[in-house]
Amino acid sequence: MPLSAPSGAMRERVRIAIQKSGRLAEPARALLSSCGLSWRESRDRLFCHGDSTPIDLLLVRDDDIPGLLAEGTCDLGIVGRNVLLERASGYGTGEVPPFREWRGLGFGACRLALAVPQAWSDSQAAALDGLRIATSYPALVSQWLKERGIAADVVTLSGSVEIAPRLGTADLICDIVSSGATLAANQLRATDIVLDSEAVLAGPVAPFGDARAEIAGLFLRRLDAVLGLRDSKLLMFQTDSANVPALMALLPDAERPTVMQVDGTDRVALQAVCRGTVTWQRLEDLKRAGADALLVLPVERMLA
Numbered sequence: 664m665p666l667s668a669p670s671g672a673m674r675e676r677v678r679i680a681i682q683k684s685g686r687l688a689e690p691a692r693a694l695l696s697s698c699g700l701s702w703r704e705s706r707d708r709l710f711c712h713g714d715s716t717p718i719d720l721l722l723v724r725d726d727d728i729p730g731l732l733a734e735g736t737c738d739l740g741i742v743g744r745n746v747l748l749e750r751a752s753g754y755g756t757g758e759v760p761p762f763r764e765w766r767g768l769g770f771g772a773c774r775l776a777l778a779v780p781q782a783w784s785d786s787q788a789a790a791l792d793g794l795r796i797a798t799s800y801p802a803l804v805s806q807w808l809k810e811r812g813i814a815a816d817v818v819t820l821s822g823s824v825e826i827a828p829r830l831g832t833a834d835l836i837c838d839i840v841s842s843g844a845t846l847a848a849n850q851l852r853a854t855d856i857v858l859d860s861e862a863v864l865a866g867p868v869a870p871f872g873d874a875r876a877e878i879a880g881l882f883l884r885r886l887d888a889v890l891g892l893r894d895s896k897l898l899m900f901q902t903d904s905a906n907v908p909a910l911m912a913l914l915p916d917a918e919r920p921t922v923m924q925v926d927g928t929d930r931v932a933l934q935a936v937c938r939g940t941v942t943w944q945r946l947e948d949l950k951r952a953g954a955d956a957l958l959v960l961p962v963e964r965m966l967a
């Protein structure tokens with residue numbers, strides 16, 4: 664089967680591009696698996712045929728995903744917001760990128776941030792006119808500077824950006840920051856955040872005009888169910904009926920709790936899906952308010 668297809672071509676299967684290897688590769692696969700997708704495995708090749716659903720995988724470099732979406736070679740992609748928006752910012756004024764973010768996926772969190780040498784004072788770091796900024800994200804940085812009326816020069820580097828100030832090729836940098844260890848190791852400190860990023864599901868701006876619409880719709884419904892349940896837990900306990908109002912006040916995030924009478928007693932068993940984190944502290948508060956036999960269970964799937 665030829666993999667290239669003009670964006671207007673009719674197709675009966677959906678292709679999702681993910682990173683072949685790197686930070687987003689495993690979490691992207693795990694997320695797709697939790698949506699019930701499976702493939703004939705072929706990690707060393709670039710294409711995995713979908714088994715359980717008509718959804719195939721393209722394994723590529725993350726930087727290629729926006730371009731593959733734009734040309735219609737893939738229908739959906741999982742990529743960092745930083746990479747997606749860098750490509751989108753490269754479109755000229757009046758041009759609309761043919762792709763957009765469909766969903767934030769809650770992994771691959773990082774920031775695109777300006778960073779200056781640690782020795783700089785705050786006032787030095789605030790006066791960027793005429794300075795050189797090294798980055799792998801020239802379009803996003805140029806847009807950020809333009810929005811603020813700052814006339815700085817953008818020096819594009821494809822990697823090892825943090826070393827540029829020491830080499831003298833730039834005065835400051837704008838790069839991905841997560842723990843901050845790389846900045847610290849290079850005697851830099853972050854100042855402004857240009858973008859808060861995470862992995863996103865990207866898809867076309869225009870709706871699919873063929874069988875892909877239904878397939879993508881089914882996938883999105885599953886994805887939303889999985890994402891919505893991410894931190895959810897099923898909480899179960901027993902208590903005296905009189906304690907229920909006080910216990911419910913401790914569970915503002917409990918959805919439609921079920922309260923069942925325990926036969927022949929004034930005791931009740933209560934179960935509820937909690938959207939927030941159920942910490943030890945919360946369990947101890949519930950115990951003090953009269954709950955016992957507390958159980959916290961993971962929620963795998965929920966179809967409302």
Ligand SMILES: Nc1ncnc2c1ncn2[C@@H]1O[C@H](COP(=O)(O)OP(=O)(O)OP(=O)(O)O)[C@@H](O)[C@H]1O
Binds near residue numbers: 742744746772860861
């Ligand atoms: N230190 C980090 N912590 C968390 N997320 C990060 C970090 N660095 C990058 N990311 C996010 O993960 C994405 C992929 O990063 P990775 O380092 O795997 O990319 P890459 O080296 O460009 O991979 P490829 O070989 O596919 O081009 C980045 O675009 C960003 O969204």
Ligand SMILES: O=P(O)(O)OC[C@H]1O[C@H](OP(=O)(O)OP(=O)(O)O)[C@H](O)[C@@H]1O
Binds near residue numbers: 840842844845846
């Ligand atoms: O704040 P930190 O946790 O230190 O992470 C930030 C670093 O992570 C990424 O680089 P990576 O480790 O992927 O190496 P690369 O330069 O080869 O992309 C990014 O380009 C930063 O250099």
Ligand SMILES: [Mg+2]
Binds near residue numbers: 724725726
């Ligand atoms: Mg890359």
